[in-house]
Amino acid sequence: MHPPLGRPEALIAADRCYFCFDAPCTTACPTGIDIPGFIQKIRSDNIAGSARTILRENIMGGMCARVCPTEVLCEQACVRHTHEDKPVSIGLLQRYATDPILDKNITLFERGPESGKCVAIVGGGPAGLSCAHRLSMLGHASVVFNRDEKTGGLNEYGIAAYKTVNDFAQREVEYILSIGGIEVRNNVSLGEDFKLSDLQGEFDAIFVGFGLGSVNDLGLANEDVEGMLNAVDYIAELRQAKNKGNLPVGNRIVVIGGGMTAIDIAVQTKRLGAEHVDIVYRRGPEQMGASRYEQEFAQTSGVNISHWAKPTKLLTGEQRVIGLEFERTTLDKDGKVTGTGESYSLNADIVFKAIGQSVSEETLGAVSGTLDMQSGKIVTDDHRKTSLPGVWAGGDCVYGHDDLTVSAVQDGKIAAIAIDKYLREESNNG
Amino acid sequence: MADLTSDFVGIKSPNPFWLASAPPTDKAYNVNRAFEAGWGGAVWKTLGEDPPIVNVNGPRYSALHSNERRVIGFNNIELITDRPLGVNLDEIRQIKKDWPDRALIVSIMLPMEEKTWAKYVPMIEDTGADGFELNFGCPHGMSERGMGAAVGQVPEYIQMATEWCKKSASIPVIVKLTPNVSNILPPASAARDGGADAVSLINTVNSIMRVNYDTLTMYPTTDGMGSHGGYCGQAVKPIALHMVAEISRHKDTADLPISGIGGISDWRDAVDFLALGASNVQICTAAMVYGFKIIDDLTDGLSNFLDQKGMSSVKELVGKAVPSVTDWQHLNLNYVEKALIDQDLCIECGRCHVVCEDTSHQAITSTLNGERHFEVIDEECVGCNLCVSVCPVDGCITMQHITDGIDARTGQPISKEAIDWTTHPNNPMRKRS
Numbered sequence: 059m060h061p062p063l064g065r066p067e068a069l070i071a072a073d074r075c076y077f078c079f080d081a082p083c084t085t086a087c088p089t090g091i092d093i094p095g096f097i098q099k100i101r102s103d104n105i106a107g108s109a110r111t112i113l114r115e116n117i118m119g120g121m122c123a124r125v126c127p128t129e130v131l132c133e134q135a136c137v138r139h140t141h142e143d144k145p146v147s148i149g150l151l152q153r154y155a156t157d158p159i160l161d162k163n164i165t166l167f168e169r170g171p172e173s174g175k176c177v178a179i180v181g182g183g184p185a186g187l188s189c190a191h192r193l194s195m196l197g198h199a200s201v202v203f204n205r206d207e208k209t210g211g212l213n214e215y216g217i218a219a220y221k222t223v224n225d226f227a228q229r230e231v232e233y234i235l236s237i238g239g240i241e242v243r244n245n246v247s248l249g250e251d252f253k254l255s256d257l258q259g260e261f262d263a264i265f266v267g268f269g270l271g272s273v274n275d276l277g278l279a280n281e282d283v284e285g286m287l288n289a290v291d292y293i294a295e296l297r298q299a300k301n302k303g304n305l306p307v308g309n310r311i312v313v314i315g316g317g318m319t320a321i322d323i324a325v326q327t328k329r330l331g332a333e334h335v336d337i338v339y340r341r342g343p344e345q346m347g348a349s350r351y352e353q354e355f356a357q358t359s360g361v362n363i364s365h366w367a368k369p370t371k372l373l374t375g376e377q378r379v380i381g382l383e384f385e386r387t388t389l390d391k392d393g394k395v396t397g398t399g400e401s402y403s404l405n406a407d408i409v410f411k412a413i414g415q416s417v418s419e420e421t422l423g424a425v426s427g428t429l430d431m432q433s434g435k436i437v438t439d440d441h442r443k444t445s446l447p448g449v450w451a452g453g454d455c456v457y458g459h460d461d462l463t464v465s466a467v468q469d470g471k472i473a474a475i476a477i478d479k480y481l482r483e484e485s486n487n488g
Numbered sequence: 489m490a491d492l493t494s495d496f497v498g499i500k501s502p503n504p505f506w507l508a509s510a511p512p513t514d515k516a517y518n519v520n521r522a523f524e525a526g527w528g529g530a531v532w533k534t535l536g537e538d539p540p541i542v543n544v545n546g547p548r549y550s551a552l553h554s555n556e557r558r559v560i561g562f563n564n565i566e567l568i569t570d571r572p573l574g575v576n577l578d579e580i581r582q583i584k585k586d587w588p589d590r591a592l593i594v595s596i597m598l599p600m601e602e603k604t605w606a607k608y609v610p611m612i613e614d615t616g617a618d619g620f621e622l623n624f625g626c627p628h629g630m631s632e633r634g635m636g637a638a639v640g641q642v643p644e645y646i647q648m649a650t651e652w653c654k655k656s657a658s659i660p661v662i663v664k665l666t667p668n669v670s671n672i673l674p675p676a677s678a679a680r681d682g683g684a685d686a687v688s689l690i691n692t693v694n695s696i697m698r699v700n701y702d703t704l705t706m707y708p709t710t711d712g713m714g715s716h717g718g719y720c721g722q723a724v725k726p727i728a729l730h731m732v733a734e735i736s737r738h739k740d741t742a743d744l745p746i747s748g749i750g751g752i753s754d755w756r757d758a759v760d761f762l763a764l765g766a767s768n769v770q771i772c773t774a775a776m777v778y779g780f781k782i783i784d785d786l787t788d789g790l791s792n793f794l795d796q797k798g799m800s801s802v803k804e805l806v807g808k809a810v811p812s813v814t815d816w817q818h819l820n821l822n823y824v825e826k827a828l829i830d831q832d833l834c835i836e837c838g839r840c841h842v843v844c845e846d847t848s849h850q851a852i853t854s855t856l857n858g859e860r861h862f863e864v865i866d867e868e869c870v871g872c873n874l875c876v877s878v879c880p881v882d883g884c885i886t887m888q889h890i891t892d893g894i895d896a897r898t899g900q901p902i903s904k905e906a907i908d909w910t911t912h913p914n915n916p917m918r919k920r921s
Binding site: 066069070072073076077078079080081082101137138140141 | 554555556557833835836837838839841842854860880881
């Protein structure tokens with residue numbers, strides 16, 4: 059969304075960093091990147107060192123520099139806010155440091171001395187790849203089972219195209235895999251092509267990071283009519299389309315939801331030529347999963363955002379969507395969203411569902427009943443260990459996860475460190 | 489409006505800002521532009537004997553930059569004028585005719601033979617110039633030929649050459665000193681003993697800027713080889729101020745008028761030099777970095793400052809700070825200050841904490857009840873001013889004078905009585921009363 063920084067701009071931006079003690083930005087980063095440290099290295103033109111500082115905590119530092127909601131994470135914590143209200147441009151500086159590494163394919167990490175152990179990774183998204191990379195650094199081999207045709211998960215299929223041009227997601231995947239010791243098997247689905255129990259005997263440990271299966275339904279009648287689309291599926295299709303101009307776009311679009319996906323699909327369809335794009339969210343702007351910056355970005359892109367309304371009825375004609383009826387909402391005295399009784403309707407030829415995704419029954423299949431679950435998601439401890447022996451989990455499929463790429467990467471990293479400890483203890487005991 | 493006019497050893501100028509002898513004053517064209525912009529005077533780039541010297545045709549300058557590419561320090565290896573003497577003299581004559589109200593001083597550098605001085609000094613004075621400045625400071629190139637800093641580093645030579653110049657000159661003679669000495673007082677005294685009307689200082693400091701990281705050769709080079717240059721710009725100002733103050737505060741040299749030079753880039757820098765005893769100032773690097781227009785802020789800022797201080801002329805400011813400069817041994821060792829952090833201004837960057845913790849006295853907290861919080865611990869604070877120096881917020885940390893009660897660090901009562909090292913009980917050489 060922002061153009062990348064050139065060296066002169068980067069040096070000026072870097073100079074604004076105060077090099078704080080126990081830096082609040084680092085505390086705010088889900089992966090704990092030493093932000094003043096990498097910025098200091100930009101100041102001294104030590105780009106490889108800067109990139110290593112970033113990537114050793116977050117191997118997807120390049121993608122996160124593009125998609126992280128920095129304004130609510132590191133940049134919100136920046137002490138420059140106190141008197142100036144203008145934080146150091148941490149996200150842009152991170153991109154400045156990491157882009158050359160991928161562009162020139164500079165090796166920063168090497169595979170550790172081989173342990174002879176092999177870990178199964180279910181899911182080829184940020185959590186799985188992060189876990190696989192860290193395991194490789196620690197000397198363990200891994201096999202990544204990925205349900206899609208391409209590796210990368212939501213980085214490849216779930217982020218709007220305008221955020222990640224030039225096939226960045228695939229280049230980042232290639233860079234991650236170039237460390238060696240990671241075998242990727244694409245087009246294999248858990249539950250369909252293999253079971254978790256198949257892996258248990260074959261591998262020394264398992265990491266589960268398969269994301270989310272399906273989008274929640276709105277709970278309305280006739281949701282399968284023409285014109286009702288799933289935002290995540292549409293973005294995936296769009297990202298893979300050779301000619302984006304050939305994709306069907308409506309003229310009047312309504313997006314239901316308040317997260318990053320809602321913003322992505324709204325901005326993307328507006329850019330593809332939709333006349334009216336409305337996002338409708340059942341709570342207020344503060345509760346939206348999308349950051350304030352993203353909201354403003356959508357609004358300046360011509361998207362209308364309405365708060366405090368929930369869909370109550372699908373309006374159809376000739377077996378397709380023609381509009382939606384909404385009821386205005388408010389908070390009751392317990393803080394729960396409740397309808398006010400007041401209603402209105404919007405015309406729509408396409409309705410995108412972009413509301414909370416959850417683990418689907420089919421995806422869980424064989425593992426259901428053996429894993430501790432809550433609200434359809436896997437429960438883990440602080441080390442990302444599940445209730446199942448030898449199985450760790452991370453990313454969107456985990457309960458309490460905040461749906462950010464950066465958090466998925468952190469999950470993978472933490473799990474890998476825990477798996478390493480487990481495997482080494484196991485060898486010592488064995 | 490304060491009066492900015494200046495009378496420096498009888499040389500009058502509309503303001504106390506002269507361009508120093510350097511590349512900006514090598515030609516009539518440049519000096520003309522400077523006077524049009526409002527500069528009070530100019531010291532013409534150093535003249536030498538004919539045939540003129542030859543300058544390198546590669547890099548003559550290089551800079552120490554901040555990350556915003558602001559020039560902090562500057563280095564040059566240019567020698568004196570490389571134009572024929574006659575051309576320079578004609579241009580000086582014309583400029584003085586065109587700008588009678590501006591000060592025009594001619595810098596000269598001649599071999600250490602009396603007859604040479606006797607030959608050239610009258611010839612140069614004939615242009616109508618207001619004074620001479622003897623270049624005993626240039627530290628590169630010319631010093632290898634026994635001139636410039638090679639003279640300025642030997643007080644006897646300074647005195648000798650000054651005497652030769654004075655013999656032939658009827659206009660004021662200013663001796664420009666090199667900072668490449670361990671003590672500035674002997675050269676200043678030698679200039680005075682030789683009859684100099686004034687001294688100007690500092691010239692540039694011996695310097696090598698850096699290495700070229702690709703070739704691992706010094707940077708910059710001429711055909712692969714480099715030579716040390718002269719360092720100037722903002723970075724050298726503190727060195728210059730110390731030398732100016734030394735001359736101002738010592739009784740042997742206190743009466744010697746000083747033209748202050750070294751890193752002046754705005755009016756505040758000029759105030760520093762004037763308050764420490766310079767009667768006027770000379771500027772080069774700032775003009776070479778920003779052009780002549782900086783004179784607007786120099787004159788305007790100084791004038792506003794004088795008004796604010798209730799001073800009617802520059803003269804009232806000259807030397808004001810000199811009485812506050814002394815030897816370390818005379819500092820009051822019973823005086824106590826401690827840092828105080830204004831919690832409303834603090835942005836919680838923690839820089840004060842980490843530098844105090846790592847490199848000083850462990851006198852600043854990092855947390856209070858588990859929350860990020862930076863506060864001075866009076867029991868540990870020695871009042872060193874490091875936290876004030878590194879704090880990015882101006883005015884957030886201040887030093888507080890403790891006037892009574894107990895010093896929390898030493899447990900001793902604050903004494904109103906001043907005691908310095910000369911009388912301190914810990915000094916085995918103390919003077920006994």
